[in-house]
Amino acid sequence: MGLVGLVALTACTAPDTEPPPAPTGLTAQAGSATSVHVMWDAPADRAGVTRHQVFEGGRLVRELPAEKTMVDITGLAPKTGYSFTVRAEDAAGNLSGAGPAALVTTPEAKAEDRTAPTAPAATTARATGPRSARLSWEPSTDDTGVTAYDVYQGGVRIHTAGAGEKETTLTGLRPDTVYTFTVRARDGADNSSPDGPAVDVGTPPASGDGPPTAPADLTATASPRTVTLTWTAPDTGRATTEYELYVNGRPTTVIQFGAGAVPAGRVEHRLTVAEPTGTEWSVKLRARLPDGNWGAFSAERRITLVA
Known part of the structure; x- marks a missing residue:
């Protein structure tokens, strides 16, 4: 039997030119005289985003995988103002807009300092929704001044708050999950305090987020x-x-x-x-x-x- 009227069909797919949404919630905190901690909110849906690009004054300084939403920028100059922006990139190479810039000024460099701040006290936490929690603490003291408070979860720093803050909101959490947080104070020489008291907080379930996590x-x-x-x-x-x-x-x-x-x-x-x-x-x-x-x-x- 012969083949009659054989036609080759080729599927055509339009190229992806739609950029992902710009990252939101961008903040920048001076961690020391020569470093800045930059962070932004995790998107509700990371689908399509493959990495984040961090810019300082229009200059690309770091590239991070999509799941990373914070980074320390080091090697900066003391007593200097910096402007940071973040853009998301998808698999097709489309870049999002930059969103509002986060402005920060590094503090003056101090003489050699090896004294760590005291540990934050009276840490408390409460869930503010299925994916967020509010953490608060009593301030630390330091001989040269506290420059930042670092929040740790499971031994990993996940958030940084400014020197004058006594509370912060953590986002991007998982519903129906128990988290343990600690807080450390840091000074301008990057000396970190011991952990403050550990605090547990459970996020409530959220409808549409799949099966519950409890046995x-x-x-x-x-x-x-x-x-x-x-x-x-x-x-x-x-x-x-x-x-x-x-x-x-x-x-x-x-x-x-x-x-x-x-x-x-x-x-x-x-x-x-x-x-x-x-x-x-x-x-x-x-x-x-x-x-x-x-x-x-x-x-x-x-x-x-x-x-």
């Missing part, structure tokens, strides 16, 4: 010298290998499942107990999420131990 349907059953816990693992997109158990409001143990032994769906774990008969326990647990944060707590269950 579901927790049960607790007491038998002689044993407590059996069962629950349904949260749907995080990956196998959950680690849970933290609280007994009577305090963290008691971390339950870990090794490679090849990670349960899917319904999970069971047995605890050996030595407390006497009649001891009351109130138990709850939470899962370690793929991003390293703890998810929300399960419902709490009360049991009476049996010797």
